[in-house]
Amino acid sequence: MRVLVTGGAGFLGSHTVAVLLASGHDVLVMDSFASGSRTAVERAGEVSGAPLGGGRLDLVTGDVRHPEQVADRLAAFAPDAVVHFAGLKSPTESVAHPAAYYSVNVAGTAQIAEAAARAGSRVLLFSSSATVYGDEAPAPVAEDAPPAPVSPYGWSKLMAEQVVRDVHTAHPGQRAAVLRYFNPVGAHPSGRMGEDPAGEPANLMPYVARVAAGHYPELKVFGADFATRDGSAVRDFIHVMDLAEAHVATLEWMAAQAEDPGVKVWNIGRGEGVTVFEMVRAFEEVTGRPVPHRVVGLRAGDIAESCAAVDAIAAEVGWRARRGVEDMVRDLWAWQQANPGGYGDRSGPGLRSA
Numbered sequence: 001m002r003v004l005v006t007g008g009a010g011f012l013g014s015h016t017v018a019v020l021l022a023s024g025h026d027v028l029v030m031d032s033f034a035s036g037s038r039t040a041v042e043r044a045g046e047v048s049g050a051p052l053g054g055g056r057l058d059l060v061t062g063d064v065r066h067p068e069q070v071a072d073r074l075a076a077f078a079p080d081a082v083v084h085f086a087g088l089k090s091p092t093e094s095v096a097h098p099a100a101y102y103s104v105n106v107a108g109t110a111q112i113a114e115a116a117a118r119a120g121s122r123v124l125l126f127s128s129s130a131t132v133y134g135d136e137a138p139a140p141v142a143e144d145a146p147p148a149p150v151s152p153y154g155w156s157k158l159m160a161e162q163v164v165r166d167v168h169t170a171h172p173g174q175r176a177a178v179l180r181y182f183n184p185v186g187a188h189p190s191g192r193m194g195e196d197p198a199g200e201p202a203n204l205m206p207y208v209a210r211v212a213a214g215h216y217p218e219l220k221v222f223g224a225d226f227a228t229r230d231g232s233a234v235r236d237f238i239h240v241m242d243l244a245e246a247h248v249a250t251l252e253w254m255a256a257q258a259e260d261p262g263v264k265v266w267n268i269g270r271g272e273g274v275t276v277f278e279m280v281r282a283f284e285e286v287t288g289r290p291v292p293h294r295v296v297g298l299r300a301g302d303i304a305e306s307c308a309a310v311d312a313i314a315a316e317v318g319w320r321a322r323r324g325v326e327d328m329v330r331d332l333w334a335w336q337q338a339n340p341g342g343y344g345d346r347s348g349p350g351l352r353s354a
């Protein structure tokens, strides 16, 4: 298939591009470079044997909110499918900048979803998030649990899910799936691609890797008196390569459906909760590096436990995550060691452009 990947220069998008290419699909990445990296796209091509500009992988700069840019790219590429990763992703930042989050995540999704359908794309995958469940959902949480977002980011994802449903009603020829990610971590096993957050990482594992590498003196553990088995928060960490493979499996499944299956909503996790302390210990054991850490107060909005019910996508698509914590840690550390400064080409204006 010819697949347009918006946000394909980012963490999850670039790894999915690599797996799409390795699975025989051709890819056009469209990215505004608000936070992405051109090098990430180059390396996705490199690790998959389909170099950027070599006929199977191309890259255009474009903002998903701009109708002309979106229409031009779609008309020129004529994709069979669109995987829509482009978006802003920090719950904390969204509290201070709600308009940017609604603009990129909701209006941008409307623009892409409808333009893709008009351009004849047959499948749309949308990047949603476990944050739509809010902080009261039972663990493991199934897809039919009532949504209850607690941040503008979470609301923007829930609203964008509705946008995807409404566009599907208007254009039922375009199959659509909403994928709700839990906590993606790790890196490509080659050590050539990984997560490259600008500035101080907001997520646990990139921070752990930078502490182990000596960039930061210690890890702050936000809260150790949750009602969990060791007091620290529980998360459903999933290897980024499993997440990337979930996209390819879903895309191929959706494209193969003769009848419209309706808009599918699936959790993308492992279905296994791991505590923050367990992750830190696993990192120390696998890498042999100490990760000094200190317990500090809770962060606003952090919840005790988040874990996915994962049987729905397994039953229909046949996909399940197959990598464990050791794989996540080993691949993350290989990426960190080989690329201590990340990709080194990040000059995007970030949120200021939104």
Ligand SMILES: NC(=O)c1ccc[n+]([C@@H]2O[C@H](COP(=O)([O-])OP(=O)(O)OC[C@H]3O[C@@H](n4cnc5c(N)ncnc54)[C@H](O)[C@@H]3O)[C@@H](O)[C@H]2O)c1
Pocket: 006, 007, 008, 009, 010, 011, 012, 013, 030, 031, 032, 033, 034, 035, 036, 037, 062, 063, 064, 065, 084, 085, 086, 087, 088, 089, 104, 108, 127, 128, 129, 130, 180, 181, 182, 183, 184, 348
């Ligand atoms: N990483 C996670 O923990 C996580 C969890 C749940 C959901 N998600 C969602 O998955 C998607 C990808 O996340 P990620 O971790 O790869 O983030 P990322 O920041 O690494 O990648 C996002 C990409 O989108 C691009 N982008 C931003 N605004 C754009 C715009 N207006 N037009 C075109 N491109 C634009 C950025 O330049 C970047 O390359 C996001 O939609 C995010 O909300 C991520």
